[in-house]
Amino acid sequence: MTRRGEVKTIVIVGGGTAGWMAAAALARYAGRGRAIRLIESDEIGTVGVGEATIPQIRLFNEGLGIPEEAFVRETLGSFKLGIEFVDWWKPGQRYFHGFGAVGQRLGLLPFHQYWLRYRAGGGRHGLWHFAPNFRAAAGNRFGRPIERPGAPSGVHHAYHFDASLYARMLRSYAEGRGVRRTEGKVAAVDLGGEDGFVEAVRLESGERVAGELFIDCTGFRGLLIEQTLRSGYEDWSHWLPCDRALAVPSERVAPLTPYTRSTAREAGWQWRIPLQHRTGNGMVYCSAFLDDEKAAETLLASLDGAALASPRPLRFTAGKRRAAWKKNCVAIGLAGGFLEPLESTSIHLIQSAIARLLAYFPDAAFDAADIAEYNAQTDIEWEAVRDFIILHYHLNARPGSEFWRHCREMVLPERLAQKIALFGASARITRHNLELFDDPSWLQVMWGQGLRPRAYHPLADGISDRELEEFIALAGQHAQRVVSEMPDHADYIAATCAAPIDERRAAAG
Incomplete structure (x- = not known):
């Protein structure tokens, strides 16, 4: 059977953060002329361990037209400048993975190459002295920095929030744009006899919900992608043994x-x-x-x-589906896989899956080339995030623990081993295939986990000692100026996006 025409009905099975993010985005960007159904059961709980994010979520909310202040207020949220890692390299050591810049580039080279030359010459300021995100976090400050022409602040931020309240907010948004929610449990899945596509889901109530495109947001169960279509699971627990x-x-x-x-x-x-x-x-x-x-x-x-x-x-078992998109079903969220929330990527992986689906949105023929590219890009992204998480575990000097010894001695994925070797030689950092984490992230984690390069880039010697001293001093002054303009974090929330006290008390109870 050859399927033709447009996708007229999208069926999302499962709610929670993944389901309602998908519903909201599809209603916003693909809702015209299409019916969007979301099926969920209040009896089936959702996994809500991820309440921290990375800065890309700002793009998602902005695309939906959700103001930052309203989002933070309605989700009882706060702001996030990065992650403090305590005792990861070894007991008593701390470091910070901030979202923003560490210093500023000069010519062809990133700041840290000049800083390594400065440090080799006896410079006393550590790496994070030049990171506005760290210095603001250390002082419990947050605010919108003043952006000046030619001297960007280098500050980026994300959020902490109640994921269940975010799902509720997105549900209101989606239903206001025509998404139809159905309460109920799926009792059976109807497949096409010739091509094995999902044709409909049957609810315990007896209702049959048919569609052309199905989104699996059923969590670890993977009701459609795994239990029905047998996509398969790629187990990464040999690298990420936490379960x-x-x-x-x-x-x-x-x-x-x-x-x-x-x-x-x-x-x-x-x-x-x-x-x-x-x-x-x-x-x-x-x-x-x-x-x-x-x-x-x-x-x-x-x-x-x-x-x-x-x-x-x-x-859980760390890993991902072998095919996140199979036939006419796309798995989003935990249905697609699980990576522990060490770097707060859980919600971002939902967001990027939705963006990728929109980029390769199908017609009813579901061309194999589109599906293959979607899955290839998904694999690249998940593997890059996986490697960044493994990095934290592998580079440790924690004594007296069989778990941490196991992590030190594990055989690494080839690409990660190359990254570590490259930085260890001359502090070079290379991104591949538009992977999620950029150079400052790799720099802060590799340095924070104790990896010390044997040399710096030779071109860092291209400026004089006096020019180097001035460049380093200006970088420190810039970071201090940016932070000095920020108010206290709690005061900023109180002035701009605090939830009413009664709502906070009710949510806490």
Whole structure:
């Protein structure tokens, strides 16, 4: 059977953050002349461990026309300048992965090549002295920096927020633009007899919902992409052995920090995400090295506010579907795979999958070339994020732990091994295939995890000692000026996007 014509009906199976992000974006960009259905059941819970993001989410919200202040207020959110990593390289050591620039380029070279020459000559200022995001985070400052011609601030930001409130906000947005929500559970899936395409889902109520394009947002179950279409799963647990997580909210404490914190533990790590009404906490760990009871004890003993609930468990296998798009079904969110939220990429991977779907939006023929390119780009993105996460684990000098020794001694993916070797030789950093994390991210994590290059780029010797001194001094002054213009983070929220106190109390309770 040859399928012809346009995609007239899009069926999204599953809600939560992934489902409603997909519904909102499809309604905004592909809703004209099409019916969009979303099927979800209030009886099926959603996974809500990811409440921190990276700056790209600003583009998603801006595309929908959602003002930043309204978004932060309605999701009880706060601002995020980066992630503080505690004890990851070795106990007692901290470093910061900020979203913004570290210094400014000069000619052909990035700032850090000149900084390495400065450091080799006895320079006293560390790398993060020149990073406005770090200096603002260290002072609990946040605000819109003044952007001056020829001297950009270099500051980028993201958010911490309540993912369930974000899904609710997007549901209102999508339904206001014609998306039809149906409450119910899927009891069966109808496939085409000749080509095996999904033709419809049948609900327990007896309703049959047909469509041309199906979006699987059913979480780890992968109801359509795996249970029905058997896409297959690529297991990455030999590189990322953590397979369990616990999540628990705690009372909000002051100050309201504009960054996420990740603290290395015996066999994994703990997150801390500050919101307006509470703090989100969790533990990601490897069950082969740490039992559930000890993980819960460690998590609860290290909260900086009283726990507001019992830890909620989650089990997973790091990896992704072998084909995120198969036939006429696209898996988005946890249905497509799972990478632990060490670098807050969970929601971004939803966002990028939606953007990619829009770029390769099909007609009813579902051309194989479009599907192949979508899957190829998905593989590239997921593998690059995977490698960036592995980097944190592999470059460690933590003593006395079998888990961390295992991470140090693992055989790395070839591309990651090349990146580490390249930086170790002369601090060069190379991006491939428009991978997500840019040079400043790799720089901060590799340096923060203790990787020291043997040399700097030879062209960094192309300026005089006096010019180098002036360049380095100006970079430090620039970072200080940018930060000095920012107010306190909590004060900024209070003045621009604070949720009413009663809403914060209700959400915290």
